[in-house]
Amino acid sequence: METTLDIDLNTNPRSNHSEIPNEDSEKEFGGESKSSSMKEELFDSAVKSDEFENKKLIELITIVCENYNNLMQNYPGDELLKSRKRKAHSTENGDNSVGKNGFTCSLCDEGSSGTPNEIVSNVSKVHVRIDPSDTSLVVKDGYQWRKYGQKVTRDNPSPRAYYKCSFAPSCPVKKKVQRSVNDPSLLVATYEGNHNHKNPNEDEISIELLKGVNDISSSSFVSLSMVEQMASTLTRNPSFTEALAAAITENFRS
DNA sequence: CGTATTTGACCGGCGC
DNA sequence: GCGCCGGTCAAATACG
Numbered sequence: 001m002e003t004t005l006d007i008d009l010n011t012n013p014r015s016n017h018s019e020i021p022n023e024d025s026e027k028e029f030g031g032e033s034k035s036s037s038m039k040e041e042l043f044d045s046a047v048k049s050d051e052f053e054n055k056k057l058i059e060l061i062t063i064v065c066e067n068y069n070n071l072m073q074n075y076p077g078d079e080l081l082k083s084r085k086r087k088a089h090s091t092e093n094g095d096n097s098v099g100k101n102g103f104t105c106s107l108c109d110e111g112s113s114g115t116p117n118e119i120v121s122n123v124s125k126v127h128v129r130i131d132p133s134d135t136s137l138v139v140k141d142g143y144q145w146r147k148y149g150q151k152v153t154r155d156n157p158s159p160r161a162y163y164k165c166s167f168a169p170s171c172p173v174k175k176k177v178q179r180s181v182n183d184p185s186l187l188v189a190t191y192e193g194n195h196n197h198k199n200p201n202e203d204e205i206s207i208e209l210l211k212g213v214n215d216i217s218s219s220s221f222v223s224l225s226m227v228e229q230m231a232s233t234l235t236r237n238p239s240f241t242e243a244l245a246a247a248i249t250e251n252f253r254s
Numbered sequence: 255c256g257t258a259t260t261t262g263a264c265c266g267g268c269g270c
Numbered sequence: 271g272c273g274c275c276g277g278t279c280a281a282a283t284a285c286g
Contacts, residue, residue, distance in 0.1 A: 147259060149278060162277070176277095260283070269274085 122194050127180075128187040137161040137177040139189040145175065156181045171196050 128139050137150075137159070144166035152159050158179035165171040173193040180186035 146257095148280095150260075151276065151278095154275065160276090256286095258283105258285080261281095262279105263281100264279075265277085267274105267276090270272090 122192070124191045126189040126191065128189065129185055130187050131185070137179075137187065139175070139177055139187055141189070143173075143195065153178070158184070165195060167195070167197055 126139060126141065145163035146166050147161055147163050149162035150159050151162070156178060158181070160176055160178040163175045163177065165173040173191065173195050175192065176190045178188055180188050
């Protein structure tokens with residue numbers, strides 16, 4: 001069963017406001033048949049209606065954020081740790097199936113076959129579909145990264161880029177980004193470790209939520225890719241999709 | 255001028 | 271022990 005969560009970021013609540021009669025439209029209608037009090041009433045009801053929809057939207061986004069955070073907490077970082085010692089890792093360029101929209105996230109317990117005392121680190125892979133002509137090895141995931149190396153590996157002609165979290169050394173997370181050997185339009189990002197800080201964009205989202213959805217719609221801080229990642233991760237969690245469906249039903253019933 | 259990126263050198267694990 | 275190879279360092283360079 002495939003569940004899809006579509007978050008249409010083109011639905012701009014602020015743009016809805018542009019349909020609310022403003023000074024220009026008032027001029028346009030010239031006050032011929034409607035009294036000013038009637039116009040005020042229409043304006044007022046339009047705003048209230050908008051506010052009502054915005055509240056629903058805020059609640060839904062809040063639910064998405066909460067579930068995303070909960071889900072992330074259910075995959076504690078050290079649980080899937082694996083050794084950084086180099087061993088034959090054949091899955092390095094393996095292709096998992098990827099949806100047309102690009103983001104696929106998988107948590108891989110690659111250290112499970114190691115010795116009991118082996119120090120292991122959390123490794124996850126994210127597959128991102130990109131424009132084949134795009135040569136940049138950039139996977140936008142909401143975090144800030146500093147590139148510290150690039151290398152051409154033996155089993156893949158395309159270079160592999162090495163990134164550290166910009167919060168390093170306090171945050172030990174690293175990621176490797178390389179085109180798939182089989183599909184040049186596919187970027188494979190391998191994450192090692194877990195961030196010991198919040199996603200900066202996540203904070204921004206929380207702040208913007210408090211400010212109101214009008215500002216959310218215009219905020220450059222709300223990363224499309226982050227929402228995609230959240231959606232991708234969350235939709236793979238059956239309990240979340242159930243909870244979200246229930247929440248949506250409940251919200252629109254009230 | 256401060257910060258980020260590039261890139262060749264270097265390090266260390268692994269296989270032979 | 272030696273060479274290969276992935277990963278990291280750090281000086282040089284680019285960029286805002």
